[in-house]
Amino acid sequence: MSIVKRLAAAAAGASLAVLAAALPASAAELRIGAFVSATGPASFLGEPEEKTIKHYVEEINKSGGINGDTIKLFIYDDGGDANKARTFATRLIEEDKVVAVVGGSTTGTTMAAVPVFEDAQVPFISLAGAVVIVEPVKKFTFKTPHTDRMACEKIFDDMKKRGLTKIGMISGTDGFGKSMRDECVKVNAKFGVEILGEETYGPRDSDMTAQLTNLKGKAGMQALINPGFGQGPAIVTRNAKQLGINVPLYQSHGVASKSFIDLAGDAAEGVRLPAAALLVADKLADSDPQKKIALGYKTTYEKVTGQPVSTFGGHAYDGLMILVEAMKRAKGADPKKIRDEIEATKGFIGTAGIFNMSATDHMGLGLDAFRMLEIRKGDWTLADAK
Amino acid sequence: MGDLLQFAVSGLTVGSVYALVALGFTLIYNASEVVNFAQGEFVMIGGMATVFLYALGLPLPVAALLAVVLAVVVGLMLHTFVIAPARGADAVTLIILTIGASLVIRGAVPILYDKQFHKLPGFSGEDPIRLFGAAIQPQAFWVIGGMILVVLALHFFLNHTRFGRAVIATSVSPMAAKLVGINTALVVGFSFAVSAGVGALAGILVTPVTLTSYDVGTILALKGFAAAVLGGIGSPVGAVLGGLLVGMLEALSAGLISSSYKDAAAFITIILVLLVMPNGLAGLKHIERV
Amino acid sequence: MSAISPRYRTLLAILALVILPGLVMPSTFYYRIGALVFISAIAVIGLNLLMGYAGQVSLGHAGFFAIGGYACAILPARYGTDPLLAALAGIVLAGLLAFAVGRPILRLRGHYLAVGTLGLGLLIGMVLTNEVWLTGGPDGMQVQRATVFGVRLRSAEHWYWISGTIMVLCAWIAANLFDSPTGRALRALRDSMVAAEVMGIRPSRYKLIVFVISAVYAAIAGTMLALFNGLVTPDNASFLHSVELVTMVVIGGMGSLIGSIVGAAVLIILPQVLTIFHEYETLLLGILIILFMLFLRQGIAPGLAGLFKGRRA
Numbered sequence: 001m002s003i004v005k006r007l008a009a010a011a012a013g014a015s016l017a018v019l020a021a022a023l024p025a026s027a028a029e030l031r032i033g034a035f036v037s038a039t040g041p042a043s044f045l046g047e048p049e050e051k052t053i054k055h056y057v058e059e060i061n062k063s064g065g066i067n068g069d070t071i072k073l074f075i076y077d078d079g080g081d082a083n084k085a086r087t088f089a090t091r092l093i094e095e096d097k098v099v100a101v102v103g104g105s106t107t108g109t110t111m112a113a114v115p116v117f118e119d120a121q122v123p124f125i126s127l128a129g130a131v132v133i134v135e136p137v138k139k140f141t142f143k144t145p146h147t148d149r150m151a152c153e154k155i156f157d158d159m160k161k162r163g164l165t166k167i168g169m170i171s172g173t174d175g176f177g178k179s180m181r182d183e184c185v186k187v188n189a190k191f192g193v194e195i196l197g198e199e200t201y202g203p204r205d206s207d208m209t210a211q212l213t214n215l216k217g218k219a220g221m222q223a224l225i226n227p228g229f230g231q232g233p234a235i236v237t238r239n240a241k242q243l244g245i246n247v248p249l250y251q252s253h254g255v256a257s258k259s260f261i262d263l264a265g266d267a268a269e270g271v272r273l274p275a276a277a278l279l280v281a282d283k284l285a286d287s288d289p290q291k292k293i294a295l296g297y298k299t300t301y302e303k304v305t306g307q308p309v310s311t312f313g314g315h316a317y318d319g320l321m322i323l324v325e326a327m328k329r330a331k332g333a334d335p336k337k338i339r340d341e342i343e344a345t346k347g348f349i350g351t352a353g354i355f356n357m358s359a360t361d362h363m364g365l366g367l368d369a370f371r372m373l374e375i376r377k378g379d380w381t382l383a384d385a386k
Numbered sequence: 387m388g389d390l391l392q393f394a395v396s397g398l399t400v401g402s403v404y405a406l407v408a409l410g411f412t413l414i415y416n417a418s419e420v421v422n423f424a425q426g427e428f429v430m431i432g433g434m435a436t437v438f439l440y441a442l443g444l445p446l447p448v449a450a451l452l453a454v455v456l457a458v459v460v461g462l463m464l465h466t467f468v469i470a471p472a473r474g475a476d477a478v479t480l481i482i483l484t485i486g487a488s489l490v491i492r493g494a495v496p497i498l499y500d501k502q503f504h505k506l507p508g509f510s511g512e513d514p515i516r517l518f519g520a521a522i523q524p525q526a527f528w529v530i531g532g533m534i535l536v537v538l539a540l541h542f543f544l545n546h547t548r549f550g551r552a553v554i555a556t557s558v559s560p561m562a563a564k565l566v567g568i569n570t571a572l573v574v575g576f577s578f579a580v581s582a583g584v585g586a587l588a589g590i591l592v593t594p595v596t597l598t599s600y601d602v603g604t605i606l607a608l609k610g611f612a613a614a615v616l617g618g619i620g621s622p623v624g625a626v627l628g629g630l631l632v633g634m635l636e637a638l639s640a641g642l643i644s645s646s647y648k649d650a651a652a653f654i655t656i657i658l659v660l661l662v663m664p665n666g667l668a669g670l671k672h673i674e675r676v
Numbered sequence: 677m678s679a680i681s682p683r684y685r686t687l688l689a690i691l692a693l694v695i696l697p698g699l700v701m702p703s704t705f706y707y708r709i710g711a712l713v714f715i716s717a718i719a720v721i722g723l724n725l726l727m728g729y730a731g732q733v734s735l736g737h738a739g740f741f742a743i744g745g746y747a748c749a750i751l752p753a754r755y756g757t758d759p760l761l762a763a764l765a766g767i768v769l770a771g772l773l774a775f776a777v778g779r780p781i782l783r784l785r786g787h788y789l790a791v792g793t794l795g796l797g798l799l800i801g802m803v804l805t806n807e808v809w810l811t812g813g814p815d816g817m818q819v820q821r822a823t824v825f826g827v828r829l830r831s832a833e834h835w836y837w838i839s840g841t842i843m844v845l846c847a848w849i850a851a852n853l854f855d856s857p858t859g860r861a862l863r864a865l866r867d868s869m870v871a872a873e874v875m876g877i878r879p880s881r882y883k884l885i886v887f888v889i890s891a892v893y894a895a896i897a898g899t900m901l902a903l904f905n906g907l908v909t910p911d912n913a914s915f916l917h918s919v920e921l922v923t924m925v926v927i928g929g930m931g932s933l934i935g936s937i938v939g940a941a942v943l944i945i946l947p948q949v950l951t952i953f954h955e956y957e958t959l960l961l962g963i964l965i966i967l968f969m970l971f972l973r974q975g976i977a978p979g980l981a982g983l984f985k986g987r988r989a
Contacts, residue, residue: 041601209637244514
């Protein structure tokens with residue numbers, strides 16, 4: 001890759017951006033906003049999201065836009081900082097005058113921005129996990145990823161089926177890990193699963209052997225669950241193998257990208273996790289309604305970025321496409337109409353599942369949208385299709 | 387017993403990295419009184435450059451060597467373009483300059499390469515060694531051993547070579563060193579180079595254990611700085627002690643007290659130690675100039 | 677012209693910096709950026725008292741900032757306190773904490789003090805992250821809106837004028853402090869601790885006073901950001917935020933009131949401008965910081981003033 005070329009391209013891009021800012025908006029232009037955490041601790045969420053949104057907006061414009069109007073995208077990097085996210089949310093509304101927004105990589109940045117969009121009555125599709133985003137329902141706020149509560153339920157359900165009832169838990173102290181941990185300790189009893197011991201690690205920790213040694217010492221532990229995202233779960237997986245912890249290890253949907261398998265190496269063998277069908281797109285039955293969409297996105301993403309697909313980028317795809325479909329139906333740039341049409345989304349096939357939104361459900365995914373995957377021979381496989 | 391050993395090895399491994407970062411702080415500080423907050427970026431460069439070159443197909447040792455060379459070049463550039471032009475500036479101004487430099491380095495890596503996490507294979511495989519009930523990654527020995535070798539080499543160099551003595555002389559009194567004909571500018575530049583090399587080496591050794599990405603530098607700079615100060619800033623022995631102590635405290639408190647507050651245990655200890663020994667463990671007396 | 681003392685000239689300039697842009701702001705977004713600048717500037721003025729006048733560096737002031745903010749979140753939500761009263765409580769709490777830890781910690785000097793305060797800030801951040809039952813954990817906590825005379829304060833325009841007014845007040849107090857006997861003692865301390873001691877100034881007492889004041893300023897800023905945003909997160913207490921505040925002081929100009937505001941403005945406005953460069957943002961921010969520090973070593977405000985005056989000072 002030629003650096004000089006990339007620098008030149010960036011310089012050209014920057015001058016174009018300045019030019020574009022100086023020109024008045026053309027009539028046939030739909031302004032869509034986005035803010036993601038492309039840098040900072042959540043960058044492995046924000047980066048694929050950013051790439052996905054940018055690419056697909058380009059692609060939609062190339063193939064004629066929305067009802068003939070082109071999309072003008074305004075996208076910002078909040079660095080994972082809630083305060084910045086709110087500033088960019090304000091900027092999108094006030095300066096860029098967008099009619100709808102996709103974004104919010106983390107629950108923290110999403111919740112910081114929600115009031116801005118609710119006040120401005122502009123629809124917002126969040127890409128973050130926690131239940132609080134859509135419970136209670138906020139009129140203009142939607143989300144596409146599965147919730148962390150669903151992940152816990154899916155995992156505990158699988159444990160129950162395998163007769164694993166006494167478990168240890170090690171979670172990250174980042175927003176994702178902490179939020180999922182809290183959901184898990186709310187629902188574990190429902191599945192008859194008992195948590196024998198709990199440990200945590202910081203988002204930047206590089207060695208979890210101390211915590212895992214303590215869990216290893218819990219008599220009768222039958223399984224281990226690790227709510228967390230980023231590189232932490234990879235280290236937990238490696239450390240667990242190093243210590244000879246042989247009970248089944250369950251990771252969360254927060255590790256759902258191929259880089260987890262690469263980083264964890266052999267230790268990832270046999271790890272289970274709930275994730276979207278996207279990760280096993282090529283292994284889905286041909287009759288599976290999601291196969292075409294998931295495989296299409298996976299192929300495009302990997303071709304465009306040269307990196308393995310992740311479900312995080314998939315959530316951005318779902319969000320953008322739900323919005324685009326809604327805008328097609330709304331036939332115009334009225335944010336309120338677009339909102340109504342997003343809420344009316346029915347049977348939309350996305351990478352994460354089949355979405356059926358309603359006035360009381362602003363996510364629209366059921367528990368069946370999650371597949372239980374197992375890592376075998378360094379690749380994802382469907383665990384429940386045995 | 388096995389558990390304690392497990393905690394201790396984990397603490398020593400992470401602590402060795404802190405120790406090398408702290409040592410880097412100390413070298414530069416002694417030669418120039420600059421507290422270099424870009425020190426963590428050298429560790430990152432070491433790890434990331436090795437990953438990049440290794441992925442290109444170079445043998446690991448070659449990739450590692452080139453990564454160290456790259457870090458040394460960056461260290462020299464940092465000195466030439468950022469620190470040297472600011473000679474005589476306020477200590478805090480110099481710190482902000484190094485913070486600016488760390489932003490430049492951290493900002494450049496994703497453009498040149500990527501933002502993903504990466505790993506390297508363990509130098510001696512990845513099958514854990516069982517020892518008294520503990521399971522230890524072979525790489526831990528590489529990290530700890532590498533740290534010891536670096537410390538010994540530096541010790542020999544500083545005390546038994548002509549140039550090394552010039553470095554020490556400069557750190558004691560730059561003015562006097564200049565008067566006896568030592569090229570202090572060379573010494574300062576040299577200290578940036580060595581410190582960058584040491585940081586890069588730490589990054590290479592530890593990447594198979596802890597993984598690396600473009601933004602691992604900040605937290606290492608923070609912990610390394612705290613370790614250097616705990617040891618008594620300006621003292622190489624103190625820096626190593628401080629680093630190992632911080633690593634051990636983290637691992638032991640994660641294992642024995644609470645993993646949520648393991649960093650708290652380390653920093654409470656640091657504060658308490660400093661209150662009793664205001665000049666750090668090595669206790670170099672700072673003389674107030676009137 | 678010469679009838680106005682330099683102190684009042686500075687304060688008038690600050691007043692103009694608040695009022696003039698406030699009259700011509702084109703949209704809420706600009707008011708928001710303005711308010712963010714003023715809010716940060718309050719914390720920076722306080723920290724500048726500590727750094728510029730007393731010569732002490734703190735890498736933990738984000739901790740005090742967050743205490744103010746979280747008081748506004750926690751007290752109304754858990755105990756039904758009025759948000760403004762909660763803000764006051766947070767500010768007092770931060771002051772008391774600074775007083776309690778200041779005594780021992782200020783015995784440390786230079787880099788030792790920096791690490792001591794760094795540890796303090798990290799500890800505060802860790803409590804905020806871990807004690808979910810109280811603080812909402814890593815994703816933070818919503819903050820109730822404050823109501824003054826029946827008006828719910830939520831628009832950015834409100835907050836622009838509120839934060840601007842409070843910043844001017846804080847600057848006025850800081851300026852007075854600078855010209856008071858305490859201020860002179862502080863300056864003596866900065867220039868030479870030993871000489872000051874010989875003159876009978878008790879360094880520990882004055883350092884403690886200014887440490888507490890700076891913590892209170894940080895907490896005031898924290899409460900305002902919390903009430904303005906309607907949300908607090910542990911990021912407020914992070915090491916990076918502490919470093920950002922220190923950078924604002926140094927870039928603007930240590931020991932300069934106007935510099936504090938300039939420093940805050942630069943580091944808040946720059947990232948907004950740099951967004952057009954996308955992935956080059958961080959790189960360019962670093963380069964600009966280096967250039968500022970190389971060419972305006974004393975900081976932007978004193979540096980530029982020096983250039984205009986032809987180095988009279």
